[in-house]
Amino acid sequence: MHLSPSVLLGLAPLAAAAAATTPFSEWTALCIRSQTPTITDLARCGDPTEFAECLNKVPESFSSEDVASCLAVSGCSDDLAAVGAQTIVDLCESVQDLRKRDDDEDEKRAAEPRQKWETPQPTPRAVSPNPVVAPRQETTTSASAKPSDDACYSTSVISTKLCSMVDSHITCSDTTINKISCRKELLCRINAQGGTACMERVDSLDTGGIIVSIVFGSAIAIALGLLIFCCCRERRQHKKLAAKAEAAAIAKASSVGKRARNVSDRQPLMTQAPPSPGGSNSGAAGGYGGGAGGYGPDAGHGGYDAQQPNPFGDQTRY
Known part of the structure; x- marks a missing residue:
């Protein structure tokens, strides 16, 4: 946040009149001390080193007047010092308000489950000597009543660190927050209507589980x-x-083999050669015998005479 010198001079009387002399809270004082290098930039005047040395000399509980005095010592005019001090104070207090608001919401959220679970104790009722019988009142319950989500969740407190960033400077502090988680003995789910549905968690194998296992094993x-x-x-x-x-x-x-044997049985072992013309018994004519009776085309050697009958001539041809 940067303000021009003319605007700062115009707001100087108002800032001086609104300056408080009450000491800051612990968190605001810590915020101002952590923003020492940037305060002079916000005020648009003064020496950062001189302002830091002056602020280190003030006690732990200081007010906006001490901040304005240190700005004046660092070289700012009285009007600019008052406006610059008020600017940094407002910035730190706004951060503190946001932090306090978050803490209040966390505490309220943590207190709601306890308030819902607490049931009022019945108060003792005095018995009159003559009791009066009142007519019975019929009460109807809505069928669409749903169990509260608090029955499915439990709240626990955990420690953490809360950090805030102001002008590139981060400050952290230890704090506790409430953590909401499903109960260990339940199984929580979000239904189609956006509500929470929880059922009892069964980690051991019961009778139903054994039966289902047997059915699946038998099917396999x-x-x-x-x-x-x-x-x-x-x-x-x-x-x-x-x-x-x-x-x-x-x-x-x-x-196929039987058919081949039948065909070979019908074929003759030897066929008769046709007779040569003229019945010549010479070897040159190709008949049996001749000459000396031998086989061959020339002189035979003791062969059959041409006039002798053929021993194979009377065989029946097939």
């Missing part, structure tokens, strides 16, 4: 048995088909 075993049975049956069928194909091939081969 039956499925495996059917798969093995189908595989064995298909393999047996393949073997039968292979045996039938082999038997058919053997039968076909035997029928």
